[in-house]
Amino acid sequence: MESSLTETIWFSEKRRKILLLLLDGPKDPEEMKTAFGVTWRSLILPLKELKEEELICNTDGFYELSNIGKLIAENMKPINGILDLFGKDxxxxxxxxxxxxxxxxxxxxxxxxxxxxxxxxxxxxxxxxxxxxxxxxxxxxxxxxxxxxxxxxxxxxxxxxxxxxxxxxxxxxxxxxxxxxxxxxxxxxxxxxxxxxxxxxxxxxxxxxxxxxxxxxxxxxxxxxxxxxxxxxxxxxxxxxxxxxxxxxxxxxxxxxxxxxxx
Known part of the structure; x- marks a missing residue:
């Protein structure tokens, strides 16, 4: 479980970005497609993987963070920001x-x-x-x-x-x-x-x-x-x-x- 969770979070930039996006609140498929500028098909697999790890859930057509997902995303945000800042320049x-x-x-x-x-x-x-x-x-x-x-x-x-x-x-x-x-x-x-x-x-x-x-x-x-x-x-x-x-x-x-x- 620990190894799987670590891989889910850190081995995919798209999964990380989904978690950080949902920190702002629940999003429906249209909002997520707009935010990422991609087709819905390309988001289906990472969303499925995040759901399997119980980091997100789908309620009435809206994707949102679970309690654990929110804790992880909040603590991941500063590290992700540092990686983006230093990696770019x-x-x-x-x-x-x-x-x-x-x-x-x-x-x-x-x-x-x-x-x-x-x-x-x-x-x-x-x-x-x-x-x-x-x-x-x-x-x-x-x-x-x-x-x-x-x-x-x-x-x-x-x-x-x-x-x-x-x-x-x-x-x-x-x-x-x-x-x-x-x-x-x-x-x-x-x-x-x-x-x-x-x-x-x-x-x-x-x-x-x-x-x-x-x-x-x-x-x-x-x-x-x-x-x-x-x-x-x-x-x-x-x-x-x-x-x-x-x-x-x-x-x-x-x-x-x-x-x-x-x-």
């Missing part, structure tokens, strides 16, 4: 330094669903992607960690704040020093803005640069050598936004507020 992820990410979020890194690796052309190396900027402009709030200095971000964030966007920024010491040197006027404008809250991150571990809003998650992870190779990850899925927000809050707890300037 193995070359990228195998070279990332993820040491500064807390374990509970590493365990859920598969929540970065529908993510895309953004690698700019040489001539656009220092320009934010158009899709990124467009999403940022349409955001109600922006939570960021600046561990990489980007000269275009201070004026962009000040402009967003002037239009009413609520912004919180965590700065590493090196980025803050660089802004003092190169963007003093923009930094002072940030410190005077009622819509911008600044924090200083002083922990030894270097966090990735991240941006999380109500419609966007973006991250610049360092490689295993501690270098930034200009490859960023971007996602718009709800699970990615929740994951990114938790990561921001983790770094915020390790940071001190920078007092707002008066006058």
């Amino acid at each position: 193995t070359d990228y992820w195998v070279k990332r330094d993820l040491d500064s990410i807390p374990q509970y979020l590493l365990d859920r890194i598969g929540d970065l669903e529908d993510s895309t690796i953004i690698e700019p052309e040489l001539n656009d190396m220092f320009e934010p992607p158009e899709e990124f900027t467009r999403s940022l402009v349409n955001s109600k709030y922006v939570h960021s960690v600046f561990s990489i200095y980007h000269p275009l971000y201070p004026p962009l964030y000040n402009e967003l704040a002037e239009h009413g966007t609520e912004i919180s920024i965590i700065l590493t010491e090196s980025v803050l020093e660089r802004m003092h040197e190169d963007r003093q006027e923009e930094l002072e404008k940030m410190q005077h803005s009622e819509n911008i809250n600044l924090f200083l991150y002083e922990n030894e571990s270097l966090p990735p640069s991240i941006v999380v809003t109500d419609n966007l998650f973006s991250a610049s992870f360092f490689d295993s050598q501690g270098m930034y190779d200009h490859r960023d990850i971007m996602s718009f899925s709800k699970s990615s936004l929740k994951w990114g927000e938790k990561l921001f809050r983790h770094y915020q707890k390790m940071s001190n507020s920078i007092p707002r300037s008066e006058g």
